[in-house]
Amino acid sequence: MKNPRWVDRRALFLLHEESLVEHGGLAGMRDEGAFDSALARPLQVFSYEQGCDIARLAAACGFGLIRNHPFNDGNKRAGFLAILLFLDLNGYELELEQVEAVQTILKVAAGETSESELANWIRAHTRRFNRG
Numbered sequence: 001m002k003n004p005r006w007v008d009r010r011a012l013f014l015l016h017e018e019s020l021v022e023h024g025g026l027a028g029m030r031d032e033g034a035f036d037s038a039l040a041r042p043l044q045v046f047s048y049e050q051g052c053d054i055a056r057l058a059a060a061c062g063f064g065l066i067r068n069h070p071f072n073d074g075n076k077r078a079g080f081l082a083i084l085l086f087l088d089l090n091g092y093e094l095e096l097e098q099v100e101a102v103q104t105i106l107k108v109a110a111g112e113t114s115e116s117e118l119a120n121w122i123r124a125h126t127r128r129f130n131r132g
Contacts, residue, residue: 001053004046005089007061007082009039015085016071016078025073035071038064038079042086055126058086059119066108076105087126096125 013035020027029035042060045052066079080101087093094101104121107113113121 001046004042004054004057004086006043007039007086007089009036012039012078012082012085015081016074019077019081020074023074023077028072029070030072031068031070033070034068035065038068038070038082053123054087054090054092055123056119058083058122058126059115061086063108063115063118066105067111076109079108080105083122087122091128091130092126093129094122094125095127 013029017027019025038061041064042057045057045060049056062079062083064079065082066076069075071078084094104113104118108118
């Protein structure tokens, strides 16, 4: 795999803030180190895991945000947004029903779905798209 495009820290922070305005929640960062760690995780996976794919990298980013709780509120939304953004930046999208996405992200947050299971779920629902 060629070097992917990574999620920009500021872009994700702004998307998170926008989601709080739209859906409600307490603004602000609870743990900046946890935020940076979650965003660094896919780079580490890319550097040290031979044969990783786009779904594995998206899962690494989303899982870290959901489980590390870097924000005061909206961590599950931020994690899902990071997955979507990472995929989009690299020419992919998820094809699934909203209910399934919510159920899956809630299972990740509850510790019922591992990072590798999340990657498999992303892989099963990802398709490449052509930018026009």
